[in-house]
Amino acid sequence: MPRQPEGPPPPPVVARVRVRFAKRGRLRFLSHRDVARAFERGLRRAEVPMAYSAGFNPHPRISWVGAAPTGAASEAEYVEFALSAPAEPERLRSALDASLPPGLDVLRVVPAGGAALAERINASRWLVRLPSVAEPALRDAVAEFLRRDSVEVERATKDGRRRFDVRPAVILADCRAGNDTCAILDLVVRHTTPAVRPDDVLTALDVVAGLRPSAPPEPIRLEQGRLLEDGTLADPLAPDRNDAGRLVG
Amino acid sequence: MSGQSLFARLEPLLPRVRRPVQYVGGEGNSIVKPWDAAVVRWCLMYPDAYEVGLPNQGLQILYEILNEQPDVLAERTYSVWPDLEALLREHDLPQFTVDAHRAVGDFDLFGVSFSTELGYTNLLTALDLAGIPLHADQRTDAHPLVIAGGHAAFNPEPIAAFVDAVVLGDGEQAVLGISDVVRAWKSEGAPGGRTELLARLARRQLVYVPAFFDVSYRADARIEAVRPNRSDIPARPSKHTLSDLDSWPYPKAPLVPLAETVHERMSVEIFRGCTRGCRFCQAGMITRPVRERNIETIGAMVDAGLRATGFNEVGLLSLSSADHTEIGTIATALADRYENDKVSLSLPSTRVDAFNVTLANEFSRSGRRSGLTFAPEGGSERLRRVINKMVSAEDLVRTVSTAYAHGWRQVKLYFMCGLPTETDEDVLEIADLARQVIRAGRKASGHRDIRATVSIGGFVPKAHTPFQWAAQASPEVIDARLKLLRDTVRADKEIARAVGFRYHDGRPGAIEGLLARGDRRVAKVIERVWREGGRFDGWTEHFSFERWEQACAAELEPLGASLDWFTTREREEREVLPWDHLDAGLDRDWLWADWQEALRGTELDDCRWTPCYDCGVCPTMGTDTQIGPTGRSLLPVIGVSAGGPAVGGDPSPVDGGDPSPVGSAAPA
Incomplete structure (x- = not known):
């Protein structure tokens, strides 16, 4: 007979909160697993009343939404927690922020309501700094990329090497000169499978125009949300935001 | 200028290496002090990959003890993988610390802890990348003193040419003593250069300096003699033994890595030393005598460590943890304390003994019973008598029967x-x-x-x-x-x-x-x-x-x-x-x-419960076995398990967690 965990089942979920956080500076080198581990430890240190799964090996109930890749910074990462006790969102935000390493910064916590977070996010806005790239070269490459209907690239994914088309996912690609010797690429990318990441777009620029930055690009995700007609993104927490000050649960 | 951060030059290389997060530092409870505020500056190294080196207790203990000194600074470095080594060489960057990304060559002291001999080639990589000559006799006053420690350093002769000094035994007091000597020597204007500094360290019996000993060989290749070549130093350098572990409850705030490491848990050392007398076991021989921490200290260290880290697993470390005289009480009391807190406890080193199964049962009251x-x-049985590991086949069968019967x-x-x-x-x-x-x-x-x-x-x-x-x-x-x-x-x-x-x-x-x-x-x-x-x-x-x-x-x-x-x-x-x-x-x-x-x-019995068998340690070192039972009990913990959630709806003002001192100066 397999043993069953002794004692009562875990306390029920009384509330859910949604969190927007940033991954900044040297912490951009964290993988999604690293971020998840840091959050689990931070939540324990902040004594956030997490709800746990049942079973021999209970886990805090945390739902992640599309993590930025290792090496990419982000101002707009999202996660949802299930709580076993009421909590005040702003107090939770500041306690969790203080318990996470500097560079994992909790920007906003709101009570969860309405549609699932994943249903409110289908695109990302990126800013990619390209040190060592001249703006005119980038402009030519982007123009060539946008002229095409299809640009295939290859990348190692967790399912092995895959070839996929980058072009349809790119809703917007624009460029400008940065403040020093760098060029800046602005991107709006629709979330697809496999996800098209900034480095895939850069690989595509190499494919179409031979653009090869000599220094590593520095991508920052600025926004995630639902893509609107005009190419902007709707804030996924906007429908929940009015409740930010009240106690949830 | 010395002590400057190299991060701006390192950062562009990181996207090109495997798992860059291991090189960025920023661990919870890591400490960065201003360079100029320190008089004595240590770089500590564990000469293996970050994922293995970061959890090392010895390094964490010394790191914290040194940084508690107001005018001492300690940073850490680990072996870089060959992919980053190649890039560092290509871009002319040195071995660096993960704390403030300073060049290892800028420090006064470079302490390397060897748990295993297989780290010796990694020492050479680090020295070479740091710009420190491989051979101690090629170094000048501009280079750090290279000091080896750890269990493998009890025979440091194969690396004698590469190190300036060796610390034998417990490092807690030794590193403070070395810091005192370095501080005084620097304040006098570094008289006599590094040779005089090494002589002072040797005279104070803090270290073994291989260069102060000559080895001669016989025609048949065996050693003829090892003799000191100075008369002002002890002819037989000896090991350091820390007494009263309850006064040294380190690490108080264990490091919490951002990267994944081999041990995703907090460790509390419940005693040091072992006198079981297993004849193959170097650790058991060189760490004598047994010195226990009492249940009160252990309980306080577990509590403080969990609060400081957010870990949810605690390992009670020692060479044979079930041998602690109060282990039964410790196991039950900690299991009671953390029963509802999703904190799991483990005893990494256990003997073949049904009592161990009882302990393991306590630690897995509501959890999964996977492997023992x-x-x-x-x-x-004959061979076990040779090695002095007194376990009979009947003991083993009885023990595993108990284990399987308990799920x-x-x-x-x-x-x-x-x-x-x-x-x-x-x-x-x-x-x-x-x-x-x-x-x-x-x-x-x-x-x-x-x-x-x-x-x-x-x-x-x-x-x-x-x-x-x-x-x-x-x-x-x-x-x-x-x-x-x-x-x-x-x-x-x-x-x-x-x-x-x-x-x-x-x-x-x-x-x-x-x-x-x-x-x-x-x-x-x-x-x-x-x-x-x-x-x-x-x-x-x-x-x-x-x-x-x-x-x-x-x-x-x-x-x-x-x-x-x-x-x-x-x-x-x-x-x-x-x-x-x-x-x-x-x-x-x-x-x-x-x-x-x-x-x-x-066979030979353990001297903790049978008469002394004259191994020599206690009289030679002036030490004694320090064991309980003390009759103390686990002190109650305020807040962590009993109190309400810090961020919940409780109307009273609550402290919002315990921020880590990353990037800030060490506590005074």
């Missing part, structure tokens, strides 16, 4: 192969034990689906143990015995599917043996291997036996020695051993007598 590990070490699903048994006097028959008895274990498990649990894993390592004789004179078994002998054993188990239909085998090939053990009992002439082998690309020798995918074998042939055979000469050759009683001039407290005559007892198969 027991270490009989030797296959036959444990799997038992792991750890053995060694290549022990002194071992025969094929001794090793084949492992198969008999495995059969008895499986039968006992099937009977106790009432079902057939029982699994046991047999894990086997090759035995490597170590310095300062009764087996320091023994012939090491060759890789061929070990591999042949293990093949015989595996074939025997596979041919046994009753258990073939129930027993899993884990063993490593015997060849890395031969090199470990060379480095463990080598003398100063082995330095040339290490250096040649390193120059030919040897890195990360503890990692199967990087280790090249051929490279070591060829380097031994080239460097040792002209001297009349060889790999075999250092490993498979039995030593005579009066042969001068390379580490004889270093005092671990153990009486050499006692070690020899115990070696002879081993050959006769005579």
